[in-house]
Amino acid sequence: MKRNLFSIAALLFAAGISFGQVAETTSNAEPVSSTEGPVVVDGVMGGTLYSNGPYYNIEGTPNISELQTALGLSTYGFNINDGSLFRCADDWEVTQPVSVERFYMYSYQTGSGPVSTISYVTMRIWDGAPNAGGTVIWGDEFDDVMSNTEFSGAYRVLDTDHSNVDRPIMVQTIETPGLTLDPGTYWIDFSVGGSGSSGPWAPPVVITGDMAIGNALQFNGSEWADMIDSGAGAQQALPFDVDGSTMGVQDLTSVEYSIYPNPTSKFLNVNAKNSIEKITVYSLTGQEVMKLAPNGKNAALDVSSLAKGTYVLQTVINGKTQTTKFVKR
Numbered sequence: 001m002k003r004n005l006f007s008i009a010a011l012l013f014a015a016g017i018s019f020g021q022v023a024e025t026t027s028n029a030e031p032v033s034s035t036e037g038p039v040v041v042d043g044v045m046g047g048t049l050y051s052n053g054p055y056y057n058i059e060g061t062p063n064i065s066e067l068q069t070a071l072g073l074s075t076y077g078f079n080i081n082d083g084s085l086f087r088c089a090d091d092w093e094v095t096q097p098v099s100v101e102r103f104y105m106y107s108y109q110t111g112s113g114p115v116s117t118i119s120y121v122t123m124r125i126w127d128g129a130p131n132a133g134g135t136v137i138w139g140d141e142f143d144d145v146m147s148n149t150e151f152s153g154a155y156r157v158l159d160t161d162h163s164n165v166d167r168p169i170m171v172q173t174i175e176t177p178g179l180t181l182d183p184g185t186y187w188i189d190f191s192v193g194g195s196g197s198s199g200p201w202a203p204p205v206v207i208t209g210d211m212a213i214g215n216a217l218q219f220n221g222s223e224w225a226d227m228i229d230s231g232a233g234a235q236q237a238l239p240f241d242v243d244g245s246t247m248g249v250q251d252l253t254s255v256e257y258s259i260y261p262n263p264t265s266k267f268l269n270v271n272a273k274n275s276i277e278k279i280t281v282y283s284l285t286g287q288e289v290m291k292l293a294p295n296g297k298n299a300a301l302d303v304s305s306l307a308k309g310t311y312v313l314q315t316v317i318n319g320k321t322q323t324t325k326f327v328k329r
Contacts, residue, residue: 021079022078022079022086022218022220023075023076023077023078023079023201023229023230024075024076024077024078024079024110024198024199024201025074025075025076025230025231026067026069026074026075026076026158026231048242048243048244048245048262048263048310048324048325048326048327049098049100049242049243049244049245049246049325050092050241050242051239051240051241051242052090052092052205052237052238052239052240052241053205053207053212053214053237053238053239054205054206054207054239055106055152055154055169055203055205055206055239056152056154056169056206057206057207057208058162058208062153062154062155063152063153063154063155064154064155064157064162065154065155065156065157065169065203065206066157066158066159066162066206066208067156067157067158067159067206068159068206068208068209068211069158069159069160069231070159071209071210071211071232072211072231072232073211073229073231073232073234074229074230074231074232075204075229075230075231075236076110076156076167076201076203077107077108077156077167077199077201077202077203077204078201078202078204078216078218078227078236079199079201079202079218079220080107080190080191080192080199080200080201080202081191081192081193081194081199081200082120082122082191082192082193082200083193084221085191085219085220085221086191086218086219086220086221087141087189087190087191087218087219088189088190088191088202088216088217088218088219088227088238089126089130089187089188089189089190089216089217089218089219089224089238090187090188090214090215090216090217090237090238090240091129091185091186091187091188091215092185092186092187092188092242093184093185093186094181094182094183094184094185094186095183096183096246096247097180097181097182097183097246097247098180098181098244098245098246098247099179099180099244099245099246099247100176100179100180100181100242100243100244101175101176101177101179101243101244101245102147102173102174102175102176102242102243102244103123103173103174103176103188103240103241103242103243104171104172104173104174104240104241104242104243105121105123105171105172105174105190105192105240106152106169106170106171106172106202106203106238106239106240107169107170107172107192107194107199107200107201107202107203108156108167108168108169108170108199108200108201108203109170109194109196109197109198109199109200109201110166110167110196110198110199110201111166111196111197111198112168112170112194112196113168114151114165114168115151116149116150116151116170117170117194117195117196118146118149118170118172118192118193118194118200119193119194119195120144120146120192120193121144121145121146121172121174121190121191121192121193122139122140122141122142122143122144122145122190122191123139123145123174123188123189123190123191124136124138124139124140124141124188124189124190125137125138125139125179125181125186125187125188126186126187126188126189127184127186128185128187129187129217130187130189130217130219130224131217131223131224131225134187137186138176138179141191145174145175146172146173146174147173147174147175148172148173149170149171149172149173150170150171151168151169151170151171152168152169152170152171154168154169155167155168155169156169156203167201167203169203172192174190180247187217188240189217189219202238203239204216204227204229204236204237204238204239205236205237205238205239206239211229211232211234212236212237213234213235213236213237214227214235214236214237214238215235215237216235216236216237216238243262245324245325246323246324257270257271257272257273257276257315257317257322258270258271258272259271259313259324259326262326262327263326263327263328263329264303264326264327264328264329265304265328265329266302266303266304267300267301267302267303267304268300268301268303268313268326269298269299269300269301270294270298270299270300270301270313270315271297271298272297272298272315272317273297274297274317274318275294275295275296275297275317275318276294276295276296276297276298276299276315276316276317277293277294277295277316277317277318277319278291278292278293278315278316279291279292279293279294279299279301279313279314279315279316280313280314281301281303281306281311281312281313281314282311282312282314283309283311283312284309284310284311284312289306289311290303290306303328306328307328308328308329309327309328310325310326310327310328311325311326311327311328312324312325313325313326
């Protein structure tokens with residue numbers, strides 16, 4: 001769906017949104033009253049293929065993304081308002097050929113409540129830094145690529161006030177069917193539209209006791225610049241997660257099968273075009289946690305007893321072994 005960015009900008013301006021604000025900081029953030037308490041849902045805990053860093057650092061009910069003012073940090077989130085042409089970008093080093101199924105990106109609008117007000121996402125993939133000669137190889141700055149948006153289960157709060165529910169972080173899903181990437185360093189840049197009156201803002205990666213220094217960039221409508229926390233003067237990183245699988249000698253096209261849903265909390269279904277001889281599930285430390293011999297084209301694995309986390313699924317089909325990853329919520 002094509003979007004007229006200048007028409008959107010005019011509408012948002014009429015609604016009273018400021019376009020020049022690079023970030024929402026402790027100095028410019030206004031208190032927002034809310035009568036809604038925390039809503040608990042499963043947050044995305046990292047992609048099956050790659051995670052660029054955690055979007056929250058304290059697990060609980062709800063999860064907490066803590067702005068650590070004790071370290072000198074002062075930025076709640078960075079402007080990614082599509083209507084004002086702001087974008088943010090961060091890099092991902094791909095070490096072997098991969099098939100990418102989807103991305104998860106994170107944003108919030110101050111005062112939105114736990115029901116997402118995110119309207120759309122535009123996203124691009126570059127084969128190098130966008131401010132250093134990179135070329136866009138996927139996506140554009142006009143088409144809406146968001147397939148889903150929902151509350152992530154986490155709030156962005158001050159380290160001095162964990163009870164604040166003004167900034168619920170939303171997770172946006174971007175499906176990328178057929179996308180394959182060869183080894184290299186890629187930059188993922190995105191921009192977000194929303195119906196709320198503040199932002200949208202991109203929360204940075206957060207790690208307890210750490211400034212989470214990274215190399216993310218921000219586009220302000222005319223040029224790219226380092227994404228800097230104004231209090232600490234430290235360049236930040238963006239959280240994003242990637243679902244997909246590696247493509248080794250035995251490519252996904254050589255052994256055709258699918259797994260779903262992924263992530264899952266109870267059952268993982270495995271469907272193949274040929275009989276599945278064996279399925280083995282391993283933890284990331286290499287421990288075998290499940291094994292079965294379906295001897296059929298379909299199998300349903302009850303993974304409800306497994307601890308939350310990422311696991312390796314190994315299948316043997318027609319004597320060929322293929323591995324992929326899945327997430328147990």
